[in-house]
Amino acid sequence: MTSILRQALDVSWEELAKRELVPVDVAIFDSGIDCTHPALTGRIAESYGVATVDGRESVFTLPTDSNNDEFGHGTAVASIITRIAPNARLFDVRVLGRDNTGGEEILTAALNHGVEKRWPVLNLSLAAGYRMRGELDAACEAAYYQGQIVVAAKRNIPIGGDGLPAEFSSCIGVDLGSYEPPFQFAFRTGTPIEVVAGGDGVTVAVRGGGWTTMTGTSFATPAVSGLCALLLGAFPGLLPFEIKSILRARAIP
Amino acid sequence: MSDEHGARWLSQAIGLGGAGLEVQASRRLLTLAVGAVNAEEGSLLLWDEQIEELRFVATVGNDESEAVLKGQRVPLGKGITGLAAATRAVQVGAPTYADIQQTERLAGGPEAVVAAPLIAGDRLLGVMTAVSFRPGQRFGREEASAYGEFAAVMSVVLEQARRLDAVASLRSETDAAATGSAAVEREIVARLSRIIGDHPNVLGAVAQLFEAIEALVQGQSMRHRRAHPRGRP
Secondary structure, rough: OOOOHHHHHHOOOHHHHHHOOOOOOEEEEEOOOOOOHHHHOOOOOEEEEEEEEEEEEEEEEEEEOEEEOOOOOHHHHHHHHHOOOOOOEEEEEOOOOOOOOOOHHHHHHHHHHHHHHHHEEEEOOOHHHOHHHHHHHHHHHHHHHHOOEEEEEEOOOOOOOOOEEOOOOEEEEEEOOOOOOOOOOOEEEOOOEEEEEEOEEEOOOOOOOOOOEEEEEHHHHHHHHHHHHHHHHHHOOOHHHHHHHHHHHOOOO | OOHHHHHHHHHHHOOOOOOHHHHHHHHEEEHHHHHHOOOOOOEEEEEEEEOEEEEEEEOOOOOOHHHHHHHHHHHEOOHHHHHHHHHOEEEEEOEOOOOOOOOOOOOOOHHHHEEEEEOOEEEEEEEEEEEEOOOOOOOOOOHHHHHHHHHHHHHHHHHHHHHHHHHHHHHHHHHHHHHHHHHHHHHHHHHHHHHHHOOOHHHHHHHHHHHHHHHHHHHHHHHHHHOOOOOOO
8 A cells, every 4th residue: 555545544534624735626517607706706716618619619718707607506516615625726617508509529628628737636517428428438538547536426317327427437426325525425336436425405605696505416526526625635646546445445334 | 309299299288289198197297296205386397499498388286386387488507497407417406595504595486496307318308396485395315316206207208209299290291192192193194084085096196105204214213223233222
């Protein structure tokens, strides 16, 4: 066992949260983030949008002092991560547009952008279809081999598969369970979706201001991303398989 | 729902064309789903590809609500309903508060909302929702899971209705084509009969004309068979 892995296993979550943590870049692939929300002001380092122009997907920058959230979903997800990981530096990547066009093409382009940027943690509180399975798999594999942690939500609807990229072994797939986030969760083996975390009635920031509670795998996933940011903040250089090992070791039996 | 068959079913569903079996089944399923999560009202919205928005087609639990909502449109991404459609995931909503402790409520509306997308393959069919106005009630994981299950069944009902409607339309088109061909044959025979009846001396010329047509058609067939030997496209 490596020294860093042994150290990471020996420290409790509570001790971890009290340590001096290095900033960790966490990219949120979602509907955008309301950078003006009081809970998120100053926490978003960069903001991007992805759009299809003349048949090709391209990434463009967005201001980090405006409301870039099309639906409110990304803002909610971001607020969970910032609450768990005070060291998280957020990178907003808007892949869910108002007209929801582009779908898998947009997501693939965004993921490849994330691979280029080498953000350590990539949070995807969404589940894509299977039409571009090969391209999405390739992007997640590339991220894995660069040591990036891709945390993705399982699809809530039980028909049609669990969704991508949560099913990929290169990612950490997250399901919803009756656990108290963020430090309570379960780890399953023999299934593509390995982590079961709490996301029931989670307090989240609302686009435009305010707070509400939301439920779903979308809100269990950032709990796990937040834990990854804590771990990387204390032990920079932990690899994806080591993160999974730590999660498995710390899971509720 | 895509294509004109879906549009026709949609029109039927929102009361413009009566209530078919599928519409009745959908309403029953919606009523069952609403009761299962202990909600007070529920709605079924269908995705209208022509306008690219959701449209309310049925509401159960409150006749007044249905009268108000039926036909109304919801853009993709708007509110919990639109969010469920945009993300293709069950969404659960609660009131918005000014503070993180949730003591100061910002706006009125239901106490709890759950919205589950209706999906067939990769196609969005619509969304079904459930709401409660009981103070303090919230929908959680179990309600979200249950409503997702009902939504999966509703998706099958709607997709089956769409397919049956498409088959029925295809059969109508086929019948119309056959009827049309028979009419043309009758017209040709009638004209020939009139011509020969009025001008019996042209019978020989008409026979030669048909021989020439037959030879032309056979010649084209021969050329086609030479260009495309049997078994090859």
